[in-house]
Amino acid sequence: MERLPGFRDFYPEPLPTPDAWSADARTYIFDTWKAVARRYGFREYDGPPLETLELYIAKSGAEIVGQLYNFKDKGNREVALRPEMTPTLARMVAAHDRSYKKPIKWFAIPQLFRYERQQKGRLREHFQLNCDIFGETDPAADAELIALLIDSLRALKLTAEDFVIRLSSRDAWQQFFARRCSDEARAYEFYQIIDKLEREDQRESETRLAALGFSLAEVKEFIAAGVPTADLQRVLDNLAARGLGGFVKIDYNVIRGLAYYTGTVFEAFDKKGEFRAIAGGGRYNNLIKVISGGKVDLPALGFGMGDVVLLELLKSRGLLPKFRATVEAYVLIEDEALRGPSLQLVQRLREAGRTVEYSFTAMKPDKQFKRALELDAQWTARLEASGGGADLQVRLRNLRTREERLTTPGEAAGQLSGGTVEK
Amino acid sequence: MERLPGFRDFYPEPLPTPDAWSADARTYIFDTWKAVARRYGFREYDGPPLETLELYIAKSGAEIVGQLYNFKDKGNREVALRPEMTPTLARMVAAHDRSYKKPIKWFAIPQLFRYERQQKGRLREHFQLNCDIFGETDPAADAELIALLIDSLRALKLTAEDFVIRLSSRDAWQQFFARRCSDEARAYEFYQIIDKLEREDQRESETRLAALGFSLAEVKEFIAAGVPTADLQRVLDNLAARGLGGFVKIDYNVIRGLAYYTGTVFEAFDKKGEFRAIAGGGRYNNLIKVISGGKVDLPALGFGMGDVVLLELLKSRGLLPKFRATVEAYVLIEDEALRGPSLQLVQRLREAGRTVEYSFTAMKPDKQFKRALELDAQWTARLEASGGGADLQVRLRNLRTREERLTTPGEAAGQLSGGTVEK
Numbered sequence: 150m151e152r153l154p155g156f157r158d159f160y161p162e163p164l165p166t167p168d169a170w171s172a173d174a175r176t177y178i179f180d181t182w183k184a185v186a187r188r189y190g191f192r193e194y195d196g197p198p199l200e201t202l203e204l205y206i207a208k209s210g211a212e213i214v215g216q217l218y219n220f221k222d223k224g225n226r227e228v229a230l231r232p233e234m235t236p237t238l239a240r241m242v243a244a245h246d247r248s249y250k251k252p253i254k255w256f257a258i259p260q261l262f263r264y265e266r267q268q269k270g271r272l273r274e275h276f277q278l279n280c281d282i283f284g285e286t287d288p289a290a291d292a293e294l295i296a297l298l299i300d301s302l303r304a305l306k307l308t309a310e311d312f313v314i315r316l317s318s319r320d321a322w323q324q325f326f327a328r329r330c331s332d333e334a335r336a337y338e339f340y341q342i343i344d345k346l347e348r349e350d351q352r353e354s355e356t357r358l359a360a361l362g363f364s365l366a367e368v369k370e371f372i373a374a375g376v377p378t379a380d381l382q383r384v385l386d387n388l389a390a391r392g393l394g395g396f397v398k399i400d401y402n403v404i405r406g407l408a409y410y411t412g413t414v415f416e417a418f419d420k421k422g423e424f425r426a427i428a429g430g431g432r433y434n435n436l437i438k439v440i441s442g443g444k445v446d447l448p449a450l451g452f453g454m455g456d457v458v459l460l461e462l463l464k465s466r467g468l469l470p471k472f473r474a475t476v477e478a479y480v481l482i483e484d485e486a487l488r489g490p491s492l493q494l495v496q497r498l499r500e501a502g503r504t505v506e507y508s509f510t511a512m513k514p515d516k517q518f519k520r521a522l523e524l525d526a527q528w529t530a531r532l533e534a535s536g537g538g539a540d541l542q543v544r545l546r547n548l549r550t551r552e553e554r555l556t557t558p559g560e561a562a563g564q565l566s567g568g569t570v571e572k
Numbered sequence: 573m574e575r576l577p578g579f580r581d582f583y584p585e586p587l588p589t590p591d592a593w594s595a596d597a598r599t600y601i602f603d604t605w606k607a608v609a610r611r612y613g614f615r616e617y618d619g620p621p622l623e624t625l626e627l628y629i630a631k632s633g634a635e636i637v638g639q640l641y642n643f644k645d646k647g648n649r650e651v652a653l654r655p656e657m658t659p660t661l662a663r664m665v666a667a668h669d670r671s672y673k674k675p676i677k678w679f680a681i682p683q684l685f686r687y688e689r690q691q692k693g694r695l696r697e698h699f700q701l702n703c704d705i706f707g708e709t710d711p712a713a714d715a716e717l718i719a720l721l722i723d724s725l726r727a728l729k730l731t732a733e734d735f736v737i738r739l740s741s742r743d744a745w746q747q748f749f750a751r752r753c754s755d756e757a758r759a760y761e762f763y764q765i766i767d768k769l770e771r772e773d774q775r776e777s778e779t780r781l782a783a784l785g786f787s788l789a790e791v792k793e794f795i796a797a798g799v800p801t802a803d804l805q806r807v808l809d810n811l812a813a814r815g816l817g818g819f820v821k822i823d824y825n826v827i828r829g830l831a832y833y834t835g836t837v838f839e840a841f842d843k844k845g846e847f848r849a850i851a852g853g854g855r856y857n858n859l860i861k862v863i864s865g866g867k868v869d870l871p872a873l874g875f876g877m878g879d880v881v882l883l884e885l886l887k888s889r890g891l892l893p894k895f896r897a898t899v900e901a902y903v904l905i906e907d908e909a910l911r912g913p914s915l916q917l918v919q920r921l922r923e924a925g926r927t928v929e930y931s932f933t934a935m936k937p938d939k940q941f942k943r944a945l946e947l948d949a950q951w952t953a954r955l956e957a958s959g960g961g962a963d964l965q966v967r968l969r970n971l972r973t974r975e976e977r978l979t980t981p982g983e984a985a986g987q988l989s990g991g992t993v994e995k
Contacts, residue, residue, distance in 0.1 A: 150627050150663050150863055153651060156620035158664050161678065165671030172616045188922045190929045190947075192897055193595045197579035197697065198621065198683065199653075204573050220643040223687050228576060230622075240573050241581050248588030250946065252932060255584065260621065264646050274620065289932040300922065390912040391919040440573055474615055489813040496814040499611045499723065506613045509675060509712040523673065524613075 155273030162472040173472035175276070178456055178463075179258055181304045182278045186256040189297045191280055194255045196237035198262075202227035204236045207439060209408060218262040218273065230262035234279040235409075235433070235451065236440060242283055242449075243441035251284025251447075272457060278428075281451030283437070288380045291413045291432065291450055292387030298417060298428055298452055299388075299396045305459070306468045312427060315400035316385070316415045319431070321378045322404055325371055329362040343368070343404045372401040380413060409433045417454070419462050427462060428454035477565055478545075479521035480507040481531040483514045490541055491532055494558050498530070501562030521548065528565050532558070578696030585895040596895035598699070601879055601886075602681055604727045605701045609679040612720045614703055617678045619660035621685075625650035627659045630862060632831060641687040641696065653685035657702040658832075658856070658874065659863060665706055665872075666864035674707025674870075695880060701851075704874030706860070711803045714836045714855065714873055715810030721840060721851055721875055722811075722819045728882070729891045735850060738823035739808070739838045741801050742854070745827055748794055752785040766791070766827045798822040803836060832856045836873070842885050850885060851877035900988055901968075902944035903930040904954040906937045913964055914955055917981050921953070924985030944971065951988055955981070 152158060159172035183193070202219050219229035231237060234257055242253065262274050280297055282290045295314060302312055319340075326339050342357050346368070355365040377385060377399050388394055397415075405414040414431030418424075430452025437447045463469050478498055482491045491507065498505045506524055508517050521529050528545050535542040543561040545554040556564050575581060582595035606616070625642050642652035654660060657680055665676065685697050703720055705713045718737055725735055742763075749762050765780045769791070778788040800808060800822050811817055820838075828837040837854030841847075853875025860870045886892050901921055905914045914930065921928045929947055931940050944952050951968050958965040966984040968977040979987050 150624065150630065150659075150865075152620055152660075152663065153622055153624060153645075153649065156622060158620070158660075158667075159616075159618040160664070160668065161615035161617055161672075163671075165668035169668075172618055175618070176616060184925075187898075188925065188927050190897065190899060190927060192584035193582075193599060194584055195582040195595055195598070197575055197581070199576055199579060201573065201576060207573065218645070220645065222576075222641070222643065223689060226576065236573075237575075237581075240575065241583070244581075245583065245588035245592075248586075249584075250943075266646060285932050287933045293932065296919070386912075387915060390915040392916060393919070442573075474613065475610075476613060489809075492810060492813040493815060496719070496816070502607075502611065504611050504613060509708050509716065510710045520673075 153273075155271065157272070157274070161474075171472065174460060174463075174469055175456065177470065177472070178305065178459065179276070182258060182301055182454075183256075185301045185304045186278070186280055186297065189254065189280075189293070189300075191254045191256040191297070193257060194238070194241065195257050195259065196231075196234070196241055198231055198260060199228050200231055200237060200240075202229045204240060204440070205229055205232065208236045208239075208436065216263050216265055218264040231259060232261055232263050233453065234259045234261065234277065235281070235436065235453075238279070238281055238451075239437050239440040239449070242447065243437050243445040246283070246437075246445050246447060252290060253283040254281075255283075256280045276456040278454045279451060281449060283447045283449045286434070286448045288383040288413065289387055291380070292384045292391075294430065294450055294452060295384065295397065295415060296388060296391055296393055298415075298430070298454065299393050301454065302417065302427070305463060307462070307466070309395045310420065311462070311466060312396070312417055312419055314397040314415050314417050315403045316377075316381055316397055316413065317399070317401050317403040317405075318378050318381050318413055319404070319410050320380065320412055321376075321401065325368075326361075335361060337408050339363075340404050341406070343402075344406045347402055375399040375401055384413060403429075405429060405431055409436045409439075411435055413450070415452070423465070424458050424462055427458050428452055473525050475504055476506050476521075476524045476526040477503045478505050478528045478530045478561075479517070479524060479526035480505060481514065481517050481521070481529050482507060482511075483517070483531065485511050487532050487541070490558070494530065494532060494543065494561065497558060498562050498565070503562055503565055530561060530565075576696075578694065580695070580697070584897075594895065597883060597886075597892055598879065600893065600895070601728065601882065602699070605681060605724055605877075606679075608720065608724045608727045609701070609703055612677065612703075612716070612723075614677045614679040614720070616680060617661070617664065618680050618682065619654075619657070619664055621654055621683060622651050623654055623660060623663075625652045627663065627863070628652055628655065631659045631662075631859065639686050639688055641685040654682060655684055655686050656876065657682045657684065657700065658704075658859065658876075661702070661704055661874075662860050662863040662872070665870065666860050666868040669706070669860075669868050669870060675713060676706040677704075678706075679703045699879040701877045702874060704872060706870045706872045709857070709871045711806040711836065712810055714803070715807045715814075717853065717873055717875060718807065718820065718838060719811060719814055719816055721838075721853070721877065722816050724877065725840065725850070728886060730885070730889070732818045733843065734885070734889060735819070735840055735842055737820045737838050737840050738826045739800075739804055739820050739836065740822070740824050740826040740828075741804050741836055742827065742833050743803065743835055744799075744801050744824065748791075749784075758784060760831055762786075763827050764829070766825075767829045770825055795824040798824055807836060828852060828854055832859045832862075834858055838875070840877070846888070847881050847885055850881050851875055896948050898927055899929050899944075899947045899949040900926045901928050901951045901953045901984075902940070902947060902949035903928060904937065904940050904944070904952050905930060905934075906940070906954065908934050910955050910964070913981070917953065917955060917966065917984065920981060921985050921988070926985055926988055953984060953988075 157170045159170045162173045217229045222228050257279050260276050326336050403416045410431045411434040412432035416426045417428040432450040434448045437445050480495050495505050531544045532541045543556050554564050580593045582593045585596045640652045645651050680702050683699050749759050826839050833854045834857040835855035839849045840851040855873040857871045860868050903918050918928050954967045955964045966979050
C-alpha cells in the first residue's frame with residue numbers, strides 16, 4: 150500500500166532514508182514558531198481543514214477552483230480542503246469579533262492543501278504558520294507583524310546574511326496605476342502583470358502592459374526608484390527603532406498575487422535567491438467585510454510562512470540541530486529477581502518527569518548497556534542490594550562523564566542532573 | 573458563511589460563547605499527552621490526513637466505507653480522510669521497519685474524520701492521541717502501554733477515583749468461542765455480539781448467541797468469573813509493581829469492536845459511567861502483515877484516546893486550568909517622544925524570551941494601564957528620563973505585589989522575575 154502522491158509521511162530521527170521527512174525537524178520548527186508568536190502576544194486558534202467551496206470562491210473568485218482540493222461530500226455539499234487559512238480566520242473573527250478586545254493578534258499552524266493536475270512530484274499539502282492582526286489601521290501593526298516574521302526566522306538561527314524582507318505597497322501601485330488608467334476594474338489585471346514581471350518574458354510583459362497604457366520602462370523606473378509611501382516609511386522607522394532595520398528593504402517588484410491585499414505587502418526571501426519565497430503577507434482591510442457579507446468591517450493584516458521552503462533553507466545553511474531522543478535514564482535490569490522493584494524505579498523516575506527506557510524482557514547486561522549507549526542515554530540506573538540488608542540502592546552512572554552516584558530509589562530522580570557534557 | 577456541520581472552530585480564551593471550543597484547552601491536552609509520551613520514550617511521527625480508500629478496506633473490509641469521509645479526487649482516485657491512524661502507521665512501519673531498532677515506540681496526535689449520514693449534531697472530526705509499540709510479543713509491552721495510558725490521564729489530574737482501565741483478552745474469548753464452535757470464520761460475528769452485550773436487548777443477544785451454539789447465561793458466567801489469562805496476569809503483576817494496580821481491573825465485557833485485535837484489549841472509562849470510553853486499544857499482531865501484503869510481520873499493540881470525551885470529563889470534574897495569555901510585561905508608552913526607545917525595549921524583552929504587549933498607537937496612560945490589567949500582565953515597564961541626563965531608565969512595576977524596581981533597558985529582562993503571587 151502506497152501513500153497518495155504529493156503527501157508526506159513524517160518519521161522520527163534517525164531517518165530511514167535521506168529523503169524522508171523528519172517529524173523531529175517539523176516539531177522543532179513548529180515549537181519555535183509557537184514560542185516566538187506567544188512572545189509577541191499572539192494567541193493560538195484553529196479551524197476545520199475542510200470548508201465550503203463557497204468560502205474560497207467568495208474570497209478569490211471562481212478561477213481558484215482549478216487549484217483546490219475540492220470535491221462533493223456524501224451530503225452533496227461542495228467542499229474543499231483548505232488551500233489557505235485566511236478565509237477560515239476571517240469567518241471565525243467575523244462570527245465573534247465583539248467578544249475580543251482589539252487589536253486581535255492570533256496565530257495558527259494549519260496544514261494546507263492544493264490539487265493541480267499537471268505538476269508531477271509537487272507537494273499537495275504543506276504546513277504554514279499564519280499570524281494575523283485585526284482592528285488596527287496604523288502602520289505600527291504592520292511593523293509589529295513584520296518584526297514577528299523576522300524574529301521567527303532569527304529564532305531558527307537565520308541571520309540578516311541569510312534572508313531579507315522585501316517591502317512593497319499595494320497603495321503605491323494603485324496610485325501608479327491611476328496615473329494612466331482610470332478603469333479600477335482592471336487594476337488587478339495590472340497587479341498580475343507586475344507579480345509575474347521577474348519570471349515572465351520581457352516582451353510578453355511589455356505587450357500586456359501596453360494594453361493598459363503603460364510602458365515597461367516606466368514600470369521599471371518606478372520599481373528602481375523605490376520611493377517609500379508615508380506608511381512604508383513609518384514601517385521602516387518602527388523596525389529601525391527595534392534594531393531590525395537591517396532585515397528589510399523597499400522592493401516594488403513584490404506585489405503579492407492574491408486579489409485581496411490592500412496596503413503594505415511583503416515577502417521574505419533567502420538572500421542568495423536560491424529558493425522560492427519563505428513567507429509573504431500584507432494588509433487585507435476589506436476581506437472580513439466580504440466574508441461576513443458586509444456585517445463586520447475590520448482592518449486586517451497577516452502573513453503565512455510554509456514549512457517546505459523554510460526546511461530547505463535551514464538544511465542548506467546547516468542550521469538544523471541534530472535530533473535524537475533525549476533519554477535521561479536507562480534502567481538496567483541485570484537480575485530478573487529485581488524486575489519488580491526496577492519497574493517501580495522506572496515509574497518513580499517518570500513521575501518525576503524524567504524520560505526513561507529499559508528492556509521489556511530479560512537481556513544480557515552488556516546488551517542492555519549497548520542499548521543505553523545507542524539511545525544516547527545520559528545516565529544508567531541499576532538497583533543493587535546494599536550492605537547486608539534488604540534495602541535496595543540505586544547506582545547511577547553518567548555515560549558522558551562516567552561519574553557514579555549511589556542513592557536511594559526515592560532520591561534517584563533528583564540526582565539525574567549536573568555533570569552533563571555538551572556534545 | 574458557515575462552517576461545515578460536524579467540524580469545530582477553536583478559539584482562544586476567554587471564549588466568545590460558553591459552547592465554543594477552546595484552542596487553549598486543546599493545547600493543554602496535546603502538550604500533556606506529548607510530555608508523558610516522551611517520558612515513556614515514545615517518538616513522534618505523522619502521516620497524511622488523506623489516504624487511499626483501499627488502505628482502510630484492506631484493514632476493515634468494505635463495510636467500513638459507509639462510515640468514512642471518502643470521495644473521488646480530481647485524479648479519479650478513491651480516497652478517504654483518515655478515520656483512524658493505525659492503517660497509516662502500519663503502512664509507515666512496514667515501509668521502513670528495518671531502519672528502526674525494536675521495540676519501536678511511536679506516538680502521534682492526528683485529526684480523524686468520519687461521515688455518517690444519519691447522526692445529526694455528531695462531530696465529524698476529532699483529535700486522538702495514538703501510542704503504539706512494535707516488535708515485542710511479551711506482555712511487558714502491553715503493561716508499558718497501559719501504564720502510559722494511565723499516566724496520560726493522571727498528568728491531566730485525573731485519579732483512580734475518576735477512571736478505570738477495563739482489561740480483557742481476545743485470546744480468552746477465542747478459547748471460550750472454541751468450546752462450542754469450531755468454525756473460526758464465525759468468531760468475529762461472536763465478538764460483535766459480545767461487544768454489543770451491554771447495550772443491546774438481552775433477548776436479541778440470546779437469540780444471536782444461540783445461533784452460534786451459546787447460551788447467554790454461560791457467556792455471562794464467563795464474564796462474571798473474569799479469570800485472567802496468563803498474559804493478563806502478567807500485565808496485572810507488572811502494573812502492580814509500578815504502583816498502578818489500582819487503576820485496572822479485569823472486565824471481559826470489553827472485547828473491542830474492530831476485527832484486527834489479537835490479544836490483550838482494554839478500554840478506559842470514567843468511574844461514574846457518565847461518558848463513552850475515554851480510550852481503547854490492544855494487540856493487533858497480524859495487521860502489519862495484512863497491510864504490507866505479507867512482506868513484514870511484526871507484533872504490534874496500541875491505543876487511541878480522543879479529545880472530545882476527555883474534554884467533557886475534565887470539564888465535569890473541574891480539572892481544566894484557567895487559561896489566559898501569560899503577558900510578562902506590558903510596556904507603557906506615556907510620552908510619544910519615547911516610542912522609539914520603548915519599541916527598542918519591547919524588542920529587548922522579547923529577545924530575552926519574555927511575552928510583551930504594548931499599545932500600537934498613542935493612548936491615554938490610564939487606558940494603557942487598564943489594558944495591562946485586562947491582559948493580566950505580571951509587570952508594567954515604563955521608560956523615564958533619569959536624574960538630569962539623557963540616559964533612560966526603566967521603571968518596572970509588579971502588578972500583583974505592587975513592588976517597583978528601577979533598572980536599565982539592558983537589564984530589565986533579567987529583573988522580570990520573582991515576587992509572583994500565585995493566584
